[in-house]
Amino acid sequence: MTDTALPYAEVIGDPIAHSKSPLIHNFWLNKLGIEAEYRKTHVKPAELAAYFLKRRADPDWLGCNVTIPHKVAVMEYVSDPGRVGDLIGAMNTIACETGGPLIGTNTDAGGFLGPLLSSGFKGRSVCIIGAGGAARAILYALGQIGVRELTVMARDTAKGQALLDRAGLAGTVISLDAPLPAADLVVNSSPLGMAGQPPLDVDLAPLPSHSVVYDIVYAPLDTPLLVQARERGLAAIDGLEMLIGQAALAFDIFFDAQPAREHDAELRALLTAEG
Incomplete structure (x- = not known):
């Protein structure tokens, strides 16, 4: 179980401390008044299998984004109904369907x-x-x-x-x-x-x-x-353009809501100020 009753998604990678994804998703969650959260979690390559096993047992987990170096390796642990593996060969978004398989896709x-x-x-x-x-x-x-x-x-x-x-x-x-x-x-x-x-x-x-x-x-x-x-x-x-764009597609997948893109200028200012 997690340390909160709130449903959550997250981004995983190695390294992960630099990730701005939590700021983006939590900004939109706050603007829309959605009671959920988005985190970042350090997962090393050797820990991927254990990570997915643990998260699948967590009823609050909605899925994860995937960054370096896991975008190819995660394909081993998920279903691929959209043939993302064949068409792109990498995944950056894993969705958790209640009672169903993990679904991998790519919003990059x-x-x-x-x-x-x-x-x-x-x-x-x-x-x-x-x-x-x-x-x-x-x-x-x-x-x-x-x-x-x-x-x-x-x-x-x-x-x-x-x-x-x-x-x-x-x-x-x-x-x-x-x-x-x-x-x-x-x-x-x-x-x-x-x-x-x-x-x-x-x-x-x-x-x-x-x-x-x-x-x-x-x-x-x-x-x-x-x-x-x-x-x-x-x-x-710059990289924020792609980061915000792919996050917007993932946000809809995780939280079943369109992100508040009308606040993009404010979001960019926050991301830039964070350094």
């Missing part, structure tokens, strides 16, 4: 696309940095809007090629220390540049003036990549 793809489409992006060529679980969702999302000219920059180029093959998309795989291609969109889907992680060392000089730079890292919010993009006059999308 929709969360990623929202701010990109709002920016008016109509480019064709994309460079994705990283080949992990987030990159899988991003590639799927880009495939849905017809992007076909793809470059994956990965530390492990074989892993980058496997990422393209899984998505069923043609593209080029280059190493992280290769020059950046002149893409219409550059996405950092890796943890590089996040607080406590190695920096992302990339030169944006090859990008044309119309390019968009999108960094899904949100701690810090102004990553060196985005600072460099703005200094070059390029359009920049």
Whole structure:
């Protein structure tokens, strides 16, 4: 049992201290007057099986969001009626149905696309940095809007090629220390540049003036990549945009209510003030 009678959802990962998801979900719960809560829980890879066994026995648990490094590993423990495993190959949201199986899905793809489409992006060529679980969702999302000219920059180029093959998309795989291609969109889907992680060392000089730079890292919010993009006059999308977008989709799944998106400006101010 939990230490509260309130129903709750949470985010799990390793590390997890940096997560802003509880602030987002609890902000919406408060605005809507819903008596529930959202937490963050540190779960190491070796603890996943025990975690799900324990949570399934808790009647107050509504499900969880999943962050690094568990987005692929969690697929072993859940049902997949939407074929998310086949289509994306990673999950970031697990819903607990009373008396039924755990259902896995992915809200990263929709969360990623929202701010990109709002920016008016109509480019064709994309460079994705990283080949992990987030990159899988991003590639799927880009495939849905017809992007076909793809470059994956990965530390492990074989892993980058496997990422393209899984998505069923043609593209080029280059190493992280290769020059950046002149893409219409550059996405950092890796943890590089996040607080406590190695920096992302990339030169944006090859990008044309119309390019968009999108960094899904949100701690810090102004990553060196985005600072460099703005200094070059390029359009920049920060990690809070995707974080809030994917959280909104997950909130509806957990709490059966639409989040209070009319308060996004206030929410962003709170998230930014938190650091």
